[in-house]
Amino acid sequence: xxxxxxxxxxxxxxxxELNRGLLLDIAKREGPLSRADLAKSSQLAKPTxxxxxxxxxxxxxxxxxxxxxxxxxxxxxxxxxxxxxxxFVVGVHVGARAITxxxxxxxxxxxxxxRLDTPAxxxxxxxxxxxxxxxxxxxxxxxxxxxxxxLGIGIPGQVETRSGVCYAAPQLGWQDVAxxxxxxxxxxxxxxxxxxxxxxxxxxxRHGAATDADSxxxxxxxxxxxxxxxxxxxxxxxxxxIAGDVGHIRLHGVTTECSCGGRGCxxxxxxxxxxxxxxxxxxxxxxxxxxxxxGLADDDDPGITELLAKVGxxxxxxxxxxxxxxxxxxxxxxxxxxxxxxALLAPLRETALECASGQVGATVRVxxxxxxxxxxxxxxxxxxxxxxxxxxxx
Ligand SMILES: [Zn+2]
Numbered sequence: 001x002x003x004x005x006x007x008x009x010x011x012x013x014x015x016x017e018l019n020r021g022l023l024l025d026i027a028k029r030e031g032p033l034s035r036a037d038l039a040k041s042s043q044l045a046k047p048t049x050x051x052x053x054x055x056x057x058x059x060x061x062x063x064x065x066x067x068x069x070x071x072x073x074x075x076x077x078x079x080x081x082x083x084x085x086x087x088f089v090v091g092v093h094v095g096a097r098a099i100t101x102x103x104x105x106x107x108x109x110x111x112x113x114x115r116l117d118t119p120a121x122x123x124x125x126x127x128x129x130x131x132x133x134x135x136x137x138x139x140x141x142x143x144x145x146x147x148x149x150x151l152g153i154g155i156p157g158q159v160e161t162r163s164g165v166c167y168a169a170p171q172l173g174w175q176d177v178a179x180x181x182x183x184x185x186x187x188x189x190x191x192x193x194x195x196x197x198x199x200x201x202x203x204x205x206r207h208g209a210a211t212d213a214d215s216x217x218x219x220x221x222x223x224x225x226x227x228x229x230x231x232x233x234x235x236x237x238x239x240x241x242i243a244g245d246v247g248h249i250r251l252h253g254v255t256t257e258c259s260c261g262g263r264g265c266x267x268x269x270x271x272x273x274x275x276x277x278x279x280x281x282x283x284x285x286x287x288x289x290x291x292x293x294x295g296l297a298d299d300d301d302p303g304i305t306e307l308l309a310k311v312g313x314x315x316x317x318x319x320x321x322x323x324x325x326x327x328x329x330x331x332x333x334x335x336x337x338x339x340x341x342x343a344l345l346a347p348l349r350e351t352a353l354e355c356a357s358g359q360v361g362a363t364v365r366v367x368x369x370x371x372x373x374x375x376x377x378x379x380x381x382x383x384x385x386x387x388x389x390x391x392x393x394x
Contacts, residue, residue: 019044020052024061025389027082028106032065034077053080061086082106088143089388090134090151090189091381093196094118094126096171096223097290100377101133103141106149108206108381112137123166123177131186150190150391152383154199154376155179156222161241164193170259171223192387196220197228197244198235199379200369204332205230206382208370213330217322218369219246219315221293221336222376224259225267229326236326246318247271266318270311272336282307294339308343315344316351323356323364334369 019042026041027033033041039049056062063083067076087106092099095118103112114133119125130153138148157169164180180191201210201218210216215231225247229236236243247267248260258268268274276289279296282303287295296304315337323331331352337344345368353361369375 016052019048020056021389023049023052024056024082027056027062027080028389031081032068032079033081034068034079036077038080059086084109086147087388088138088141088148089381089384090137090148091199091377091379091384092130092134092151092153093199093376093380094130094153094155094172095196095376096156099126099129099133100373101130101137102377102381103137103143104381104385106385108385110378110381111143112141113377118172123172123174123179124182126172127177127179127182127186131183134187134189145188148189150192150384150388151183151187152192152194152199152380152385152387153179153183154194154196154380154383156196156224156226158242158245159193159195161194161237164191166193167242168260190388190391192383194235194380194383195226195228195241196222196376197226198237199377199383200334200371200375201228201230201332201379202235202382202386203371203375203379204334204369205233207378208375209332209367210330213328213365215326215328216330216332217244217326217328218332218334219319219322219337220334220369221271223272223336225271225315225318227322229328231326231328244322246322249318249321266314270314270318275307275311278307278311279304291336291339293336293344297339297341297343305343308340309347312344312347313351316348317355319348319352319366320355320361323352323360327360328364331364331366332369333366334375338368338372 022042023038035049035053039046062080064078065081068079070076084105084107090103092101097118098115099118100115102110104110114137119129155166155169156171158167166174166177166179168175179193183191197218197220200220204210205216217229219227227244227246248265250264254264256268257263258265272289272292276287276292279287283301349366
């Protein structure tokens with residue numbers, strides 16, 4: 001038998017915490033189930049399971065819900081299940097214009113929500129507003145602080161997954177902001193930071209357009225352009241968390257300046273500001289960069305119709321790269337792209353399928369996001385639930 005790590009030999013308290021996390025995790029996934037079922041699934045000894053279950057019942061994390069069938073004529077076993085109202089998480093979306101915060105229970109059911117304008121000024125001002133919003137939600141729901149197991153937050157930019165540092169979020173004017181550290185200090189909670197596309201793919205997979213998919217890619221316009229990949233329920237982060245940053249892939253022959261400081265990025269020509277500039281060039285009329293996709297959808301100028309078809313094709317080529325790279329079951333097109341309607345979506349879809357490799361294009365299902373503006377905050381809830389569970393097992 002292999003030697004156990006020192007921490008396991010010397011720290012029974014840590015082992016007990018790990019086993020407690022393991023049993024709770026099994027109850028969440030497989031419940032209702034008996035103590036014997038828990039012992040079987042966890043491969044822990046029955047007395048160990050019984051002792052930990054007593055503690056979990058006392059703390060209200062598990063509850064007894066009657067008896068189950070006997071296996072061979074003995075006593076009917078008492079069935080246990082995870083009590084969803086024993087743990088809570090907060091999910092936050094920081095948008096360029098608004099902050100949305102959602103309080104949810106241990107299975108992700110929404111309990112409360114608040115929305116406020118994103119404060120102008122420093123990152124500190126925005127994170128202070130996030131802290132106040134989360135605090136207010138927890139207080140209003142009369143949830144005990146110790147029951148809140150984590151906060152997930154979606155930021156429109158590049159985020160380092162492990163440290164929770166936002167490297168760059170041009171729409172917020174952020175650079176190298178220690179989001180997780182600051183929120184952890186003020187909220188005294190575990191904080192998990194992801195980019196908005198990662199939150200959206202989690203939400204669309206759990207509640208929206210990709211519930212039947214083993215693997216899904218979200219292709220999103222959120223004033224910038226981003227993508228995220230989920231496979232077997234798990235986000236693909238890359239080394240730092242920046243995987244899927246398709247908006248800043250450079251295009252040959254394009255020299256337009258981008259918000260990232262580079263030139264020729266997809267985002268510079270096909271998201272808000274870039275599209276507004278091209279619309280102005282096509283028609284001689286000024287278009288505001290905010291909501292430009294929705295604004296152009298209502299415009300019957302032939303120059304705009306032609307522009308949307310061209311941008312749809314350009315985006316379709318980018319989407320085909322995602323299809324070939326990831327070979328997903330489902331591609332979810334989401335965010336601002338949907339506001340432009342079929343004038344943009346039809347050429348996007350057609351070009352993506354036409355340019356993807358034969359089998360990749362033949363099998364993928366291209367869909368539009370089902371959750372709209374709710375998706376990032378709902379996804380941030382799932383980030384908090386997943387990560388709080390994972391760290392309790394780590
Ligand atoms: Zn760029």
